[in-house]
Amino acid sequence: MSDGDPESPGGTPRRGTAGGRRGALVGCVAVVVALVGPLAGSAGALSGPVDEPVSAAELDRFAEAHLERVGLPGATIAVTRGDQVVHTGGYGYDSEGNPMRPDTPMRIASLSKSMTALAVMQLVDRGDVELDRPVRDYLAEFEIADPRGDEITVRQLLDQSSGMSDRTFHDASRPHQPGSLTEAVAQMRDAGLAADPGAEWTYHNPNYHVAARLVEVVGGEPFEEYLESRVFEPAGMRDTWSLGAADSSDQAPALGHIRAYGVNIAVTEPDGFSTGSGGVVSTAEDMARWLILQGDGGRLPDGTPLVSAEAVEEMHTPSAPNGRYALGWMRRAPEDSGGSTQVWHGGVVSTYSSYQVLVPETGYGIVVLFNSGITLNENDTGQMLEGLIALTEGRTPPSEGSVLWKVDAVFGALTLLVAALGVRGVLRARVWASRRAGRPWWATASRMLPHLVPPAVLLSANAAATFIMGGRDGTWLQRFYGIPAELIFLAVGALVSLAVLAARGVALSRVGRRPQPLP
Template structure:
């Protein structure tokens, strides 16, 4: 089961390069071939902008529908722009409550939100109220950590994720979750840094939570109001907002897990995300945002949310931030063209946005399936390939996912059967070890391992994710069938251990 890299509540959120092209997507590939033939084949007439405007939306519809059918994605929203025009904005399928997904359906943007936080900060920079190179505490004195180096963290280092803050020294999710940005910043007072400020890039959600709180402090109003006034209203993003926690998600922004290849509606695990993952938006609204990003900060209607210089700064990595810019990352498409993008994953939904500077296209995708499946990025990858007139990748097969669930569920059932068999044999096991308490204890010890692993599995996963802070419930959302097996094994071992211990106690009582 693939795990997406861009986790607002788990893992780094820099965009991966679009997947290399593969064969096997007949509908979208045929549309792409027609477009390519009309534009590049010798002797063929050049396709007009009107022809493309008609052909590309149909190709997008075919591609998304084919992906949904193959991957079992209940609902998807897509926006594709070019220059100052919306090429296509549409919704497909349904929300968890059964409503149709449309171009106006609010969906979770997850860590795509970081680009909005960066925009809000750059607006204050343009107004002369914030300097990116000044320490955060210049504008937000309440920002304190147990590490004296934190006083040197600059505003820029929050946005490019080089502050030195890290999940390894300040747990983002296993601590008590805050209710608002003020509490989020206050909770960092016990945290320490993993590196000197500016030394290296390390993705950590609290960076942009502090940045959002800084916006509140400087602007003198809640972050949601500042985004609405500075970004959403000027661009006509009427159905967009930002929220604090999972409890604030509208019904349409909830999502799904998958079991045996079928979607299962599920609530999002408890987490705080404003500033780092709280934006809720729609396909129509994201089209307006993409246009402004590709048009030097100016929206389709002429309203400007930032200067061209600020937009360029948002898209430019810092010297020590690698490919990560300010809420965006830079990379290449499979064809070698530059791409500026950012992904966002919740445990029940995903989002992805990308800008193609050479062609002027923008792409945004929201899918209501979780990070374990990476559907938003996969669809966006396919759309980028389609736009580049390459052969589109084949939609993913659900066979491996289904058979994995079948196998792990069968093993879980086997664990239950083993528990029943082991409990029935416990009296005989105890009789064979009568008078040998040390030997009996040593034979019981391995039965403690599955329950211990079940209880601490989040620490193991966090270690495998290079020290990321992971909550136990999050692992259950990532690997539900594996956790079913591990839970069944833990319970089976506990049952057998209890039966054996009870038999040992009864035997001893009889002897006494």
């Protein structure tokens, strides 16, 4: 899972959150969020052009204060204006306790999609690919189970309107993850379509696996090497690379973090295939160069075009049916962003998250990279992005604290309460069984059946999370990394219920074998 809610201003999966709220797990979360209070929006509207550039000191003060206020482990930022780098900075610490720096390598998750899109647009500039022709014209190996797959165009891959969906192809939870782009495309032969190509927008990472494989075949070299030689090296992004299928290799950056009960825990990113959709590692310094390239019509610092200005405009212009998703980028109108038109994208995996934003009205570009991943909500990371945007627009940034630790505290208290009640239930099993001696079996069974509900809720938690996230697929480990306090609560509830059932069952059997008094 390499993206959270792609429609959210704050960026899965990440931890992606979308869709209706149903089921026991969702109900608990909804109640807790209602108790701890609503999330606050961004402050103020853009009042006009900002003449004076924001100072590095302002950016540093806000970023440092925000990390301390919400408890994030670490972050790096890049702020540009026009063709100039305004500031790059690092805040907090990495998983080894080292201070974060602007050159600290970070997983950028689904910001990688904009780089895959640029690689495709280079092929378009060369005349080797046309966006509105079928993918199979260039990639004959691309076959899916639905015959409508032959109609999917290159554009529909990039704007996520191909009709492919996590609901019809479970890429993240497949027991065998592909070892290459060739294998990733081959595995799609049993995929279906959730809609006609071009009819609906559905965020689906395999769209970009296919696009990356197209770059390999048409570009004539492995995708990672193509990005290195045709994109990163000419753009001066010397500390940026695309991970291969083995994300746990020596190429991977330092461990990222999950967040639970107010603590940041360093963990390894779960195995998963992300080449083309979310496999790039970069730094704030290199991402500053990426922002300038995007904001300057695809030109390198010496004026040489890496990609045409027309291609950049195409990448930034929505073409999907939802009216917002473009080609590896999205666009937000002023009424949705709180003040300005924004060309942006978010990314999130289990242990890292990221945002990139271009603001045409002010000429600013902003990248924020975090070494913590998907959570119950994106307020903590999203607020930092919104605060940086506010500073560049002369507005007061938001200053709310974190809701996440409050939610976790409530679930932690509920977990302890359930565990205590479970211990009490086990210790009193003999008393409970004695009171039911001689009663009809069905009456006793009816008192035990409710204890099957918590295990059933736990078993359905992954499906419930998938529903909440609008059908986004994920493994149990990815879900746990995203909502550890909630799943621990459900797991303890399930174990306690089973323990009470077992204790009462044993006690009932002993009561049944007890000698009856003589008449």
